[in-house]
Amino acid sequence: MVISSTVTHPDEQRQSITCTFASRYMRDPVPKFKLPESSIPKDAAYQIINDELMLDGKPRLNLASFVTTWMEPECDKLIMDSLNKNYVDMDEYPVTTELQNRCVNIIAHLFHAPIGEEETAVGVGTVGSSEAIMLAGLAFKRKWQTKRKAEGKPYDKPNIVTGANVQVCWEKFARYFEVELKEVKLTEDYYVMDPLKAVEMVDENTICVAAILGSTLTGEFEDVKLLNELLTIKNKETGWDTPIHVDAASGGFVAPFLYPDLEWDFRLPWVKSINVSGHKYGLVYPGIGWVVWRNKDDLPDDLVFHINYLGSDQPTFTLNFSKGSSQIIAQYYQFIRLGFEGYKNVMENCLENTRVLKEGIEKTGRFKIVSKDIGVPLVAFSLKDSSQHTVFEIADHLRKYGWIVPAYTMPADAQHIAVLRVVIREDFSCSLAERLVSDIVKVVNHLDTLPSALSSKSAHVAVIASETSKEVKKDITETQAEIARYWKKLVDGKRVGAC
């Protein structure tokens, strides 16, 4: 780490006319561990950072993520203008606060919350579904504890029932808030939570059952209606009143537009809270989620902090405090810009492109489609024959064409199944779908010409590194390291980039 001296460098005197790349700032090593002693011109700072960030992946080619990567320039402008507004300053920015409240109400109505025309909904904007889920979980835990205390029963062992396909933030919630996580294991060909098994696991210490609308691994919708019916029966027998939470992080902005008749939301009486990610199919940049409660009673008052807002009471309940207002404004922009028909058109396009991709992949004859037709628009597929090559290799090779397509193993008890998953976002057009299919075909054909990489018999492995067919020989240590990495990936599969 270079610590600049105090001697004036000739360049500094010519600072204003020296081209950034000709200046000494391009020669000095970039600060990594220690705050540099001197300042540098803003052009140099911009250039240094910009150049490093060129090595990041291209957000739009990132097919691993549900998170929105493109918005209209008008919206970008609004975002820019509100970057310096601290969302939590309700006194100072009343309109921004008002926009947040409108979004909450719009979403609550979309989910058929049982509120009257004149009533306002109970909900809040969060930084993402993680925070939303923690708030919802906290509400359930507190409500259950209060009930148990009133009954004079022990309240120190709360648990939550969910599928093993659950996203990592439920595990975080369980660990941080000291709730036991009871996971319903999956089986081959049934990759979501089985409502029957879930209800079996419910006991008096269960604070809620969490169902997912849009499983991260296969995009499938869990059968919330069946869960509700089974739970109604069990609750009648036991009197435990175990409620349901629906994690609609991806599905919450898909189901109302594509499958309006599917009953999964507040139309089911035991559903008490729902979370959705604004930054997935809500079509906003990363950093916004929403949680909505059925009504006031589902949110224990002692968790809510009361702030006096313009003379009236403004309750708040979030983990984060100060944060930017941009994404909230962007969400509202999308609601009024697109409206119901706009969202519906976008989702229908996604569905159509999903179909194109799925058919293209099926036509190769090498893959089995694991995702369902009804669900979040994504295609999850596994190799029919994994003996010679794995989906991990396919993922690796696709990177060379610029695509980021992740490969995962399924959670317990289906760990032997590994899939590739392509998420179809708003900006993934039909032409991109066709291009991806042709690149997958190229990769598969190419792999057919290679010996199996999982074989540890040969000491040297020949790998074709680029289009110019340069052969690179690896030695034993490298091969073993590669194999170790593959196995490590298999083990850690669930945690790799799945969101």
Add this chain to the structure above:
Amino acid sequence: MVFPKPASESDLFLPYNFTSPHNADSLPRFSIPDNSMPKEAAYQNIHDELQLDAIPKLNLASFVTTSMEEECNKLIMESINKNYVDMDEYPATTDLHNRCVNMIARLFNVEIGENESAIGAGTVGSSEAIMLAGLAFKKKWQNKRKAEGKSYDKPNLVTGANVQVCWEKFARYFEVELREVNVREDYYVMDPAKAVEMVDENTICVAAILGSTYNGEFEDVKLLNDLLLEKNKQTGWDTPIHVDAASGGFIAPFLYPELEWDFRLPLVKSINVSGHKYGLVYAGIGWVIWRTKEDLPEDLIFHINYLGADQPTFTLNFSKGSSQIIAQYYQLIRLGQEGYRRIMEDCRENAMVLKKHLEGTGYFNILSKDNGVPVVAFSLKDRSQYDEFKISKMLRRHGWVVPAYPMPPGAEHIKVLRVVIRAEFSRTLAERLALDIKNVLHELQKLPLNIKDEKSMVDTALEANREIIAQESNKRQKIMAA
């Protein structure tokens, strides 16, 4: 979040102000509109409504940064679509995050080698940072008690009554008892001796604030450390310290480098700082740093496989934008130590200018200290004719947002006005504000008695109502004073 109250008919629909055929219908306010509208109209609609928000730069209530350089704005917009948590996809961004953690850790004199990596994380703000630090303390304490075979169901945390609201949130959400040391007149921060008295075997940590939100004062962390060392020797409880340096963390290293408050003190195990206060970044970034690996219990960390290597993560939030992290790195390399030092010196200078003017009027007591966060907290010497809330209200009419609130429990009878001197608060603005405060004083003195002196005019019911509003306002100000 909105609470049920009857909405009027006009509240349910938004009227338009354009004549284009698309805008003939009014927009519903509570449910999603059926049809789309042109993007220009959507933009204009929202843009116009937002004109009614306050001007961020004139908001003197907040510590949070409201202006950054154009080059930085450019970087922010370019990375607005990058999901920070996709470490595989955006390795350069992840690298920048790690560099920020390391730079800030070394700024706080953490004891690690030249090329060793520090333990810390970027968060959405000090609230998340404090919750993570608190969680680590709680888990560590629980593990220790379990190993000793003792009860671990009643953890508590000792802090001053001047603490920011997020500590109360932490206590309530994570079921830890909050033990607050009351302040007293002329001593508005936590008294280390009293704090150490309150420590018992169930205390997970003592939290000291570097830069109290009420008056910007630095608490005496060194004294706390020394007293706690003694107590720990006697009891064997090993109670640690956390320093909430939300505002002070980017001031003390530059203005008061000799002040020992950070990892130079052996009992300090974690520190949080807000990047969006004197870190000079827009709202939405905070940092938490731990002393060593041992201070962050392994079972709280989630391991993600990152490019074949293990990347441990420990945050409450998952997906979020990368913009503020990149902006923080930009500020760190753009300004360097000399840049930050210059800016903090300017802030202190402007604070002194304002303070001098206020003292010169003869009407005010200054409650903020010279050494601390550049904040000027002042109260009226004579409250018989009008109070601080009145002054705050009158200043609003001039465009300034200067909050008024009572001091924490133990000194609630003292009310203050507080002006935060941020980096963009120039000397000119300081003098203008001083002038406007003097004008307000003149206006208030000229008002006839029966309007000024509300106490004698009002009947009990109205006064009671006002009391309630004042109480709620106190709570609000306490929360807003962050």
